[in-house]
Amino acid sequence: MSEQPSVPVDADRLVPSDAHVLGxxxxxxxxxEFGDLECPYCRDAAPVLRDVVASSGGRVRLVFRHFPLFEVHPHALTAALAVEAAGAAGKFWEMHESLFEQQDRLDDDGLAERARELGIPAAEVVGDQVQQHADAVRRDYADALALGVQGTPTLFVNGERYRGRVTREGLEAAVSAAAAR
Structure with a gap:
Protein backbone atom coordinates (compact mmCIF):
# COMPACT_ATOMS: atom_id res chain seq x y z
CA MET A 1 0.00 0.00 0.00
CA SER A 2 1.47 3.36 -0.97
CA GLU A 3 1.53 6.26 1.41
CA GLN A 4 -0.68 9.23 0.63
CA PRO A 5 1.09 12.55 0.15
CA SER A 6 0.90 14.71 3.23
CA VAL A 7 -1.20 17.84 3.30
CA PRO A 8 0.64 20.92 4.60
CA VAL A 9 -0.24 21.94 8.14
CA ASP A 10 -1.07 25.53 9.02
CA ALA A 11 1.99 27.11 10.67
CA ASP A 12 -0.17 28.71 13.38
CA ARG A 13 -1.18 25.22 14.45
CA LEU A 14 2.45 24.10 14.57
CA VAL A 15 4.06 27.03 16.38
CA PRO A 16 2.43 28.18 19.61
CA SER A 17 3.04 31.74 20.77
CA ASP A 18 5.32 30.54 23.60
CA ALA A 19 7.37 28.25 21.35
CA HIS A 20 11.04 27.57 22.04
CA VAL A 21 12.82 28.88 18.94
CA LEU A 22 16.43 28.28 17.96
CA GLY A 23 17.63 30.69 15.29
CA GLU A 33 10.36 18.95 15.74
CA PHE A 34 8.09 16.83 17.88
CA GLY A 35 10.65 15.10 20.04
CA ASP A 36 11.36 13.03 23.12
CA LEU A 37 14.38 13.90 25.23
CA GLU A 38 15.04 10.22 26.01
CA CYS A 39 14.81 9.11 22.36
CA PRO A 40 18.18 8.08 20.88
CA TYR A 41 17.00 9.09 17.39
CA CYS A 42 16.15 12.60 18.65
CA ARG A 43 19.59 12.78 20.29
CA ASP A 44 21.21 11.85 16.97
CA ALA A 45 19.08 14.37 15.05
CA ALA A 46 19.77 17.27 17.44
CA PRO A 47 23.25 18.24 16.16
CA VAL A 48 22.06 17.95 12.55
CA LEU A 49 19.13 20.26 13.26
CA ARG A 50 21.33 22.77 15.12
CA ASP A 51 23.86 22.72 12.28
CA VAL A 52 21.21 23.36 9.62
CA VAL A 53 19.93 26.34 11.62
CA ALA A 54 23.43 27.68 12.32
CA SER A 55 24.57 27.42 8.71
CA SER A 56 21.39 28.86 7.19
CA GLY A 57 22.37 32.50 7.43
CA GLY A 58 19.17 33.31 9.31
CA ARG A 59 16.88 31.53 6.83
CA VAL A 60 15.89 28.66 9.17
CA ARG A 61 14.53 28.47 12.68
CA LEU A 62 13.90 25.35 14.77
CA VAL A 63 10.93 24.94 17.10
CA PHE A 64 11.01 22.06 19.58
CA ARG A 65 7.73 20.59 20.80
CA HIS A 66 7.28 17.72 23.22
CA PHE A 67 6.10 14.24 22.34
CA PRO A 68 7.38 12.18 25.28
CA LEU A 69 7.03 8.47 24.54
CA PHE A 70 6.47 7.73 28.22
CA GLU A 71 5.37 4.13 27.63
CA VAL A 72 8.81 3.35 26.17
CA HIS A 73 11.02 5.96 27.84
CA PRO A 74 10.43 6.12 31.61
CA HIS A 75 12.14 9.51 32.06
CA ALA A 76 10.81 11.28 28.96
CA LEU A 77 8.01 13.11 30.74
CA THR A 78 10.11 14.31 33.68
CA ALA A 79 12.80 15.42 31.22
CA ALA A 80 10.20 17.38 29.22
CA LEU A 81 9.01 19.12 32.39
CA ALA A 82 12.60 19.85 33.44
CA VAL A 83 13.53 21.43 30.11
CA GLU A 84 10.37 23.55 30.24
CA ALA A 85 11.39 24.69 33.73
CA ALA A 86 14.84 25.55 32.36
CA GLY A 87 13.09 27.49 29.60
CA ALA A 88 11.32 29.57 32.23
CA ALA A 89 14.81 30.45 33.50
CA GLY A 90 15.92 31.38 29.96
CA LYS A 91 17.98 28.20 29.48
CA PHE A 92 15.75 25.95 27.34
CA TRP A 93 18.26 25.22 24.57
CA GLU A 94 21.18 24.84 26.98
CA MET A 95 19.21 22.28 29.02
CA HIS A 96 17.94 20.60 25.83
CA GLU A 97 21.52 20.07 24.65
CA SER A 98 22.73 19.01 28.08
CA LEU A 99 19.99 16.38 28.45
CA PHE A 100 20.89 14.84 25.09
CA GLU A 101 24.58 14.81 26.07
CA GLN A 102 23.72 13.02 29.34
CA GLN A 103 20.75 11.01 28.09
CA ASP A 104 21.64 8.09 30.37
CA ARG A 105 21.09 10.38 33.41
CA LEU A 106 17.52 11.62 33.09
CA ASP A 107 16.42 10.56 36.56
CA ASP A 108 15.71 13.29 39.13
CA ASP A 109 19.31 13.34 40.35
CA GLY A 110 20.64 13.70 36.80
CA LEU A 111 18.13 16.44 35.95
CA ALA A 112 19.02 18.32 39.14
CA GLU A 113 22.73 18.04 38.32
CA ARG A 114 22.20 19.38 34.77
CA ALA A 115 20.20 22.30 36.20
CA ARG A 116 22.90 23.17 38.74
CA GLU A 117 25.52 23.12 35.96
CA LEU A 118 23.42 25.74 34.15
CA GLY A 119 22.95 27.88 37.26
CA ILE A 120 19.33 26.86 37.83
CA PRO A 121 18.25 25.77 41.31
CA ALA A 122 17.61 22.02 41.26
CA ALA A 123 14.26 22.48 43.00
CA GLU A 124 13.01 24.31 39.88
CA VAL A 125 13.44 21.31 37.57
CA VAL A 126 12.39 18.34 39.73
CA GLY A 127 9.63 17.74 42.25
CA ASP A 128 6.22 19.30 42.63
CA GLN A 129 7.19 22.79 41.43
CA VAL A 130 7.92 21.48 37.92
CA GLN A 131 4.25 20.53 37.49
CA GLN A 132 3.48 24.15 36.67
CA HIS A 133 4.91 23.36 33.20
CA ALA A 134 2.69 20.33 32.58
CA ASP A 135 0.14 22.23 30.50
CA ALA A 136 2.74 23.13 27.86
CA VAL A 137 3.86 19.51 27.56
CA ARG A 138 0.25 18.26 27.43
CA ARG A 139 -0.58 20.81 24.72
CA ASP A 140 2.37 19.73 22.58
CA TYR A 141 1.51 16.06 23.05
CA ALA A 142 -2.15 16.62 22.13
CA ASP A 143 -1.19 18.68 19.08
CA ALA A 144 1.18 15.93 17.97
CA LEU A 145 -1.53 13.29 18.26
CA ALA A 146 -3.95 15.48 16.30
CA LEU A 147 -1.31 15.74 13.54
CA GLY A 148 -0.87 11.97 13.40
CA VAL A 149 2.56 11.93 15.04
CA GLN A 150 3.39 8.41 16.19
CA GLY A 151 7.13 8.46 16.81
CA THR A 152 10.10 10.70 17.32
CA PRO A 153 11.63 12.71 15.92
CA THR A 154 8.80 13.88 13.68
CA LEU A 155 9.62 17.01 11.71
CA PHE A 156 7.59 19.51 9.73
CA VAL A 157 9.34 21.97 7.39
CA ASN A 158 7.09 24.97 6.79
CA GLY A 159 4.13 22.73 7.50
CA GLU A 160 5.22 19.86 5.23
CA ARG A 161 5.94 16.61 7.00
CA TYR A 162 9.58 15.57 6.56
CA ARG A 163 10.00 11.90 5.69
CA GLY A 164 13.03 9.73 6.17
CA ARG A 165 16.14 9.75 8.26
CA VAL A 166 17.21 13.15 9.58
CA THR A 167 20.32 14.04 7.60
CA ARG A 168 21.87 17.37 6.77
CA GLU A 169 21.43 16.74 3.04
CA GLY A 170 17.79 15.73 3.43
CA LEU A 171 16.95 18.69 5.63
CA GLU A 172 18.74 21.14 3.35
CA ALA A 173 16.73 19.79 0.40
CA ALA A 174 13.50 20.18 2.40
CA VAL A 175 14.49 23.71 3.42
CA SER A 176 15.30 24.64 -0.20
CA ALA A 177 11.95 23.26 -1.36
CA ALA A 178 10.13 25.15 1.38
CA ALA A 179 11.94 28.39 0.56
CA ALA A 180 11.00 28.01 -3.12
CA ARG A 181 7.29 27.65 -2.32
Missing amino acids: DPDAPVTIV
Whole structure:
Protein backbone atom coordinates (compact mmCIF):
# COMPACT_ATOMS: atom_id res chain seq x y z
CA MET A 1 0.00 0.00 0.00
CA SER A 2 1.47 3.36 -0.97
CA GLU A 3 1.53 6.26 1.41
CA GLN A 4 -0.68 9.23 0.63
CA PRO A 5 1.09 12.55 0.15
CA SER A 6 0.90 14.71 3.23
CA VAL A 7 -1.20 17.84 3.30
CA PRO A 8 0.64 20.92 4.60
CA VAL A 9 -0.24 21.94 8.14
CA ASP A 10 -1.07 25.53 9.02
CA ALA A 11 1.99 27.11 10.67
CA ASP A 12 -0.17 28.71 13.38
CA ARG A 13 -1.18 25.22 14.45
CA LEU A 14 2.45 24.10 14.57
CA VAL A 15 4.06 27.03 16.38
CA PRO A 16 2.43 28.18 19.61
CA SER A 17 3.04 31.74 20.77
CA ASP A 18 5.32 30.54 23.60
CA ALA A 19 7.37 28.25 21.35
CA HIS A 20 11.04 27.57 22.04
CA VAL A 21 12.82 28.88 18.94
CA LEU A 22 16.43 28.28 17.96
CA GLY A 23 17.63 30.69 15.29
CA ASP A 24 16.11 33.88 13.94
CA PRO A 25 12.49 34.06 15.17
CA ASP A 26 11.58 35.73 11.85
CA ALA A 27 13.30 33.16 9.62
CA PRO A 28 11.27 32.35 6.51
CA VAL A 29 11.65 28.57 6.99
CA THR A 30 10.50 26.86 10.17
CA ILE A 31 11.41 23.33 11.17
CA VAL A 32 9.13 22.02 13.91
CA GLU A 33 10.36 18.95 15.74
CA PHE A 34 8.09 16.83 17.88
CA GLY A 35 10.65 15.10 20.04
CA ASP A 36 11.36 13.03 23.12
CA LEU A 37 14.38 13.90 25.23
CA GLU A 38 15.04 10.22 26.01
CA CYS A 39 14.81 9.11 22.36
CA PRO A 40 18.18 8.08 20.88
CA TYR A 41 17.00 9.09 17.39
CA CYS A 42 16.15 12.60 18.65
CA ARG A 43 19.59 12.78 20.29
CA ASP A 44 21.21 11.85 16.97
CA ALA A 45 19.08 14.37 15.05
CA ALA A 46 19.77 17.27 17.44
CA PRO A 47 23.25 18.24 16.16
CA VAL A 48 22.06 17.95 12.55
CA LEU A 49 19.13 20.26 13.26
CA ARG A 50 21.33 22.77 15.12
CA ASP A 51 23.86 22.72 12.28
CA VAL A 52 21.21 23.36 9.62
CA VAL A 53 19.93 26.34 11.62
CA ALA A 54 23.43 27.68 12.32
CA SER A 55 24.57 27.42 8.71
CA SER A 56 21.39 28.86 7.19
CA GLY A 57 22.37 32.50 7.43
CA GLY A 58 19.17 33.31 9.31
CA ARG A 59 16.88 31.53 6.83
CA VAL A 60 15.89 28.66 9.17
CA ARG A 61 14.53 28.47 12.68
CA LEU A 62 13.90 25.35 14.77
CA VAL A 63 10.93 24.94 17.10
CA PHE A 64 11.01 22.06 19.58
CA ARG A 65 7.73 20.59 20.80
CA HIS A 66 7.28 17.72 23.22
CA PHE A 67 6.10 14.24 22.34
CA PRO A 68 7.38 12.18 25.28
CA LEU A 69 7.03 8.47 24.54
CA PHE A 70 6.47 7.73 28.22
CA GLU A 71 5.37 4.13 27.63
CA VAL A 72 8.81 3.35 26.17
CA HIS A 73 11.02 5.96 27.84
CA PRO A 74 10.43 6.12 31.61
CA HIS A 75 12.14 9.51 32.06
CA ALA A 76 10.81 11.28 28.96
CA LEU A 77 8.01 13.11 30.74
CA THR A 78 10.11 14.31 33.68
CA ALA A 79 12.80 15.42 31.22
CA ALA A 80 10.20 17.38 29.22
CA LEU A 81 9.01 19.12 32.39
CA ALA A 82 12.60 19.85 33.44
CA VAL A 83 13.53 21.43 30.11
CA GLU A 84 10.37 23.55 30.24
CA ALA A 85 11.39 24.69 33.73
CA ALA A 86 14.84 25.55 32.36
CA GLY A 87 13.09 27.49 29.60
CA ALA A 88 11.32 29.57 32.23
CA ALA A 89 14.81 30.45 33.50
CA GLY A 90 15.92 31.38 29.96
CA LYS A 91 17.98 28.20 29.48
CA PHE A 92 15.75 25.95 27.34
CA TRP A 93 18.26 25.22 24.57
CA GLU A 94 21.18 24.84 26.98
CA MET A 95 19.21 22.28 29.02
CA HIS A 96 17.94 20.60 25.83
CA GLU A 97 21.52 20.07 24.65
CA SER A 98 22.73 19.01 28.08
CA LEU A 99 19.99 16.38 28.45
CA PHE A 100 20.89 14.84 25.09
CA GLU A 101 24.58 14.81 26.07
CA GLN A 102 23.72 13.02 29.34
CA GLN A 103 20.75 11.01 28.09
CA ASP A 104 21.64 8.09 30.37
CA ARG A 105 21.09 10.38 33.41
CA LEU A 106 17.52 11.62 33.09
CA ASP A 107 16.42 10.56 36.56
CA ASP A 108 15.71 13.29 39.13
CA ASP A 109 19.31 13.34 40.35
CA GLY A 110 20.64 13.70 36.80
CA LEU A 111 18.13 16.44 35.95
CA ALA A 112 19.02 18.32 39.14
CA GLU A 113 22.73 18.04 38.32
CA ARG A 114 22.20 19.38 34.77
CA ALA A 115 20.20 22.30 36.20
CA ARG A 116 22.90 23.17 38.74
CA GLU A 117 25.52 23.12 35.96
CA LEU A 118 23.42 25.74 34.15
CA GLY A 119 22.95 27.88 37.26
CA ILE A 120 19.33 26.86 37.83
CA PRO A 121 18.25 25.77 41.31
CA ALA A 122 17.61 22.02 41.26
CA ALA A 123 14.26 22.48 43.00
CA GLU A 124 13.01 24.31 39.88
CA VAL A 125 13.44 21.31 37.57
CA VAL A 126 12.39 18.34 39.73
CA GLY A 127 9.63 17.74 42.25
CA ASP A 128 6.22 19.30 42.63
CA GLN A 129 7.19 22.79 41.43
CA VAL A 130 7.92 21.48 37.92
CA GLN A 131 4.25 20.53 37.49
CA GLN A 132 3.48 24.15 36.67
CA HIS A 133 4.91 23.36 33.20
CA ALA A 134 2.69 20.33 32.58
CA ASP A 135 0.14 22.23 30.50
CA ALA A 136 2.74 23.13 27.86
CA VAL A 137 3.86 19.51 27.56
CA ARG A 138 0.25 18.26 27.43
CA ARG A 139 -0.58 20.81 24.72
CA ASP A 140 2.37 19.73 22.58
CA TYR A 141 1.51 16.06 23.05
CA ALA A 142 -2.15 16.62 22.13
CA ASP A 143 -1.19 18.68 19.08
CA ALA A 144 1.18 15.93 17.97
CA LEU A 145 -1.53 13.29 18.26
CA ALA A 146 -3.95 15.48 16.30
CA LEU A 147 -1.31 15.74 13.54
CA GLY A 148 -0.87 11.97 13.40
CA VAL A 149 2.56 11.93 15.04
CA GLN A 150 3.39 8.41 16.19
CA GLY A 151 7.13 8.46 16.81
CA THR A 152 10.10 10.70 17.32
CA PRO A 153 11.63 12.71 15.92
CA THR A 154 8.80 13.88 13.68
CA LEU A 155 9.62 17.01 11.71
CA PHE A 156 7.59 19.51 9.73
CA VAL A 157 9.34 21.97 7.39
CA ASN A 158 7.09 24.97 6.79
CA GLY A 159 4.13 22.73 7.50
CA GLU A 160 5.22 19.86 5.23
CA ARG A 161 5.94 16.61 7.00
CA TYR A 162 9.58 15.57 6.56
CA ARG A 163 10.00 11.90 5.69
CA GLY A 164 13.03 9.73 6.17
CA ARG A 165 16.14 9.75 8.26
CA VAL A 166 17.21 13.15 9.58
CA THR A 167 20.32 14.04 7.60
CA ARG A 168 21.87 17.37 6.77
CA GLU A 169 21.43 16.74 3.04
CA GLY A 170 17.79 15.73 3.43
CA LEU A 171 16.95 18.69 5.63
CA GLU A 172 18.74 21.14 3.35
CA ALA A 173 16.73 19.79 0.40
CA ALA A 174 13.50 20.18 2.40
CA VAL A 175 14.49 23.71 3.42
CA SER A 176 15.30 24.64 -0.20
CA ALA A 177 11.95 23.26 -1.36
CA ALA A 178 10.13 25.15 1.38
CA ALA A 179 11.94 28.39 0.56
CA ALA A 180 11.00 28.01 -3.12
CA ARG A 181 7.29 27.65 -2.32
